[in-house]
Structures are given as C-alpha cells and as structure tokens.
Amino acid sequence: ELKVEQNPLFLSMQEGKNYTIYCNYSTTSDRLYWYRQDPGKSLESLFVLLSNGAVKQEGRLMASLDTKARLSTLHITAAVHDLSATYFCAVEWGGSEKLVFGKGTKLTVNP
Amino acid sequence: EAEVAQSPRYKITEKSQAVAFWCDPISGHATLYWYRQILGQGPELLVQFQDESVVDDSQLPKDRFSAERLKGVDSTLKIQPAELGDSAMYLCASSLVDLSSYNEQFFGPGTRLTVL
Numbered sequence: 001e002l003k004v005e006q007n008p009l010f011l012s013m014q015e016g017k018n019y020t021i022y023c024n025y026s027t028t029s030d031r032l033y034w035y036r037q038d039p040g041k042s043l044e045s046l047f048v049l050l051s052n053g054a055v056k057q058e059g060r061l062m063a064s065l066d067t068k069a070r071l072s073t074l075h076i077t078a079a080v081h082d083l084s085a086t087y088f089c090a091v092e093w094g095g096s097e098k099l100v101f102g103k104g105t106k107l108t109v110n111p
Numbered sequence: 112e113a114e115v116a117q118s119p120r121y122k123i124t125e126k127s128q129a130v131a132f133w134c135d136p137i138s139g140h141a142t143l144y145w146y147r148q149i150l151g152q153g154p155e156l157l158v159q160f161q162d163e164s165v166v167d168d169s170q171l172p173k174d175r176f177s178a179e180r181l182k183g184v185d186s187t188l189k190i191q192p193a194e195l196g197d198s199a200m201y202l203c204a205s206s207l208v209d210l211s212s213y214n215e216q217f218f219g220p221g222t223r224l225t226v227l
Binding site for chain 1: 142151152153154155156159167202206214215216217218219220221223
C-alpha cells in the first residue's frame with residue numbers, strides 16, 4: 001500500500017521568507033502532483049512532475065522530484081500573503097491513475 | 112474554460128436519510144473519480160470510472176454508498192442511509208485518457224455534506 005507523508009503539516013511564515021515543504025512516499029512512482037486548496041474550495045493543480053529530476057517553477061513556487069529518494073519538495077521563495085492555502089502532494093500509484101494524497105500542509109503567510 | 116460541474120454545492124441532511132450528489136465531467140474526459148475529503152485530511156478515492164465501467168471501488172463503503180455513470184458521461188454518488196461520519200466534502204474529478212502521457216485530474220468545486 002502506498003503511503004504519502006507531508007511535512008510540516010502546519011507552517012506559519014513571514015512575508016519575504018523562504019521555506020520548503022516535503023513530500024515522501026513509500027513505493028515506486030514516477031508521477032507526482034502538487035495541488036493548492038483554499039478554505040472551502042476545491043483543488044487547483046499546481047505542478048505535474050513526471051520523471052526523476054523533474055523541476056517545475058511558477059512564480060514563487062518551485063517543485064522538484066527525486067524518484068530514487070521517493071521525495072518531492074515544494075519550495076517557496078519570498079513568500080507573500082496570497083500564498084496562504086493548504087498544499088497537497090499526490091502520488092500516482094502503479095500506473096492505475098489512482099492518486100494517493102498526503103494530509104496537506106497548511107501554509108499561513110503573515111505580513 | 113471547461114470545468115467539472117457538481118451539485119449541490121452544500122447539503123444538510125439528517126442521519127438515516129438518503130442523499131445524492133451529481134457530477135458532470137469535462138467534455139471528452141473518459142475517466143471520472145469520486146473522492147471524499149474529511150476536514151483536515153487529504154482527499155481519499157472512493158470510486159473510479161472508465162467510461163461507464165467501475166475501475167476501482169475498493170474504498171467505497173458498499174453497504175451504504177453507490178455510484179453510477181450509466182452513459183459514461185455524468186455520474187451520481189448516493190449515500191443511503193447517511194451517518195454522522197459521512198460529513199465531509201465530496202469531490203469529483205475527471206481526466207483525459209492519454210496512454211502516451213500523464214492523466215492530470217481536474218477537480219470540481221465539491222459538495223459539502225453535513226449530517227445532523
């Protein structure tokens with residue numbers, strides 16, 4: 001059974017600071033997704049990482065994937081308040097298109 | 112821009128009543144998913160359809176939950192009878208089958224269910 005762990009689960013940071021969210025998973029997979037969820041809203045796709053060494057960047061967010069270490073990171077650069085949300089990583093399991101989600105990281109960016 | 116539609120957006124019901132949720136995927140998307148998201152947790156897959164066929168319903172509590180996608184387009188998820196523990200957000204997602212690429216899932220706005 002695939003397990004996906006995110007840490008930290010809660011993150012409070014000041015505007016302008018940098019931080020990294022980690023996503024570890026327990027079995028082999030080449031496909032990992034990052035989603036953002038605002039309170040009471042649905043999930044918005046941020047990044048799709050499809051191979052070892054993949055790196056994607058959009059604005060202040062950068063995601064990377066190391067399939068050998070079974071680790072993905074979501075790096076936040078110079079955080080702004082608008083980035084406050086819950087971020088989920090999801091790992092595709094066994095080529096079945098089934099996604100297993102982490103518990104999410106609730107990010108709060110304070111002025 | 113094409114979106115996944117869900118209704119209702121909110122549903123309040125009493126324990127032991129029946130509830131139903133509807134989902135209309137993005138046009139042309141053959142794969143449809145129903146997820147349950149308990150507050151403070153990540154979404155958990157309940158059922159996956161490929162066209163009108165169930166691909167995976169291993170996490171669907173079949174004693175009270177049922178799902179159908181009769182014509183391979185829109186889908187209904189039913190709970191009968193509802194229990195207090197069913198209070199959650201129910202999310203529908205769809206993806207385009209492309210064997211040469213990945214299958215990014217697009218999520219609808221969800222139905223927030225509260226069972227009293």
